[in-house]
Amino acid sequence: MDIPRGKVTAIMGPSGTGKTTLLKLIGGQLQPDSGDIYVDGQHVNALNNKALYQLRMRMGMLFQSGALLTDLTVFDNVAFPLREHTKLSESMIRKLVLLKLEAVGLRGARDLMPSELSGGMARRVALARAIALDPMMIMYDEPFTGQDPISMGVLVQLIRKLNDAARISSLMVSHDVAETMQIADWVYVISEGKVVESGSPEQLRSQGGEWTQQFIKGLPDGPVPFHFPADDLANDLGACL
């Protein structure tokens, strides 16, 4: 699997198929049983702790829950990576944080605590924090799950705009077909830990295989059967009687 620079690459597949695990492998939070992972030429699963942390400074990650630090305000959450990894003055950090918050439309929410934010706002703050250090790539873990249509639209637009404006490589894991296909340049469809198909959204829509078509169109029956494997119904009922 190759993730091109400067593009929005989506990894789609049903729940429990290993999408989040893949992001954790790329971020070095998990070690693969086999295979190799390279990010910007660096062999992630062979890096020592120090080198891995250096690499992570150039990666951003948006977690499904936002993963904001609950004891810090919105402002302090976005300032956190800057305070940890740079020696910038507080006045410079303030300017940078306000610019990042402005980019996600939440400059006015800087004094709120994470508990006061809606789910969509929390993800936007997490996005501002993820881009605080101007990373070369951002990984999005199910960015649209549980969002109302407006928040979803905002996130879709933000991900695309940030990718294009900052020339970031975006890797997005999702099973929200419509939103993902709308902004992705390239899509990998995976199932049970394996790549089933890949291509541009248009290619997958028009030439995708049976499994991909079922997934994209949300068909209840197909290669992924509606029924969980079981004995014949008549036999089962007979056994009960």
Next chain:
Amino acid sequence: MITRVLAQLGSVGVSALSSIGRAHLLILNMLAGLNDIIRRPRLLIDQLYSVGVLTILIIAVAGLFVGMVLGLQGYYILSRFGGETALGLMVAASLVRELGPVLTALLFAGRAGSALTAEIGLMKATEQLSGLEMMAVDPKHRVLSPRFFAGLISVPLLAAMFSCLGIFGGWLVGGGMLGVDQAAFWNGMQGGIDFSDDLVNGFIKSVVFGFVCTWIAIYQGYDCIPTSEGVSRATTRTVVHSSLAVLGLDFVLTALMFG
């Protein structure tokens, strides 16, 4: 049948050993985090407040009442032999040697230890610890280490406070209510309590208990299953394991110190 029982025993043994291994790796990582704390003492100060200062009330109230009960019980027993003048010594020795460190550690495990486990467990469940890792910040150094050192520092101070208030409570009852001679109460204490045998040994106990209780609390939070049930079970384990560890270690330490 026998094979299955053996397999289950083996599985429990492997799981217990691997848990002990993880706990030891964690403590090494937390001790290595001391550098970060020296660079940024604010991290420790914040935790000293939430782990130590917020536990003062329960320690103060418990210490006072334990001392008052000791004064009452001690008076009734000692007065049978005409030895009520030794009440001060009895109250102080009981508190400094045993009750101060042990009860403080038990109360600390119930108040601060459970809170530490729940907080860290919830941070894990809400991906805050993973988020820190992905921001290239080691949560063991940034989050766990300050909490560990705060617990280590707080417990001996809280134990000292418990003993002081307990002695005060004993004096209130003995000297104030029951009419024990005040000079005898304080002189007996002054003459009978030895600095190295009593105070230093009591201090060593409270340091050991602080180390163990905080270690258990942090490990249970960090190692818990990140669900509401997992955090709840980890919190219960913290209180149970800490209490048993304190009581068991108290016997061992007492045997070594006074045996």
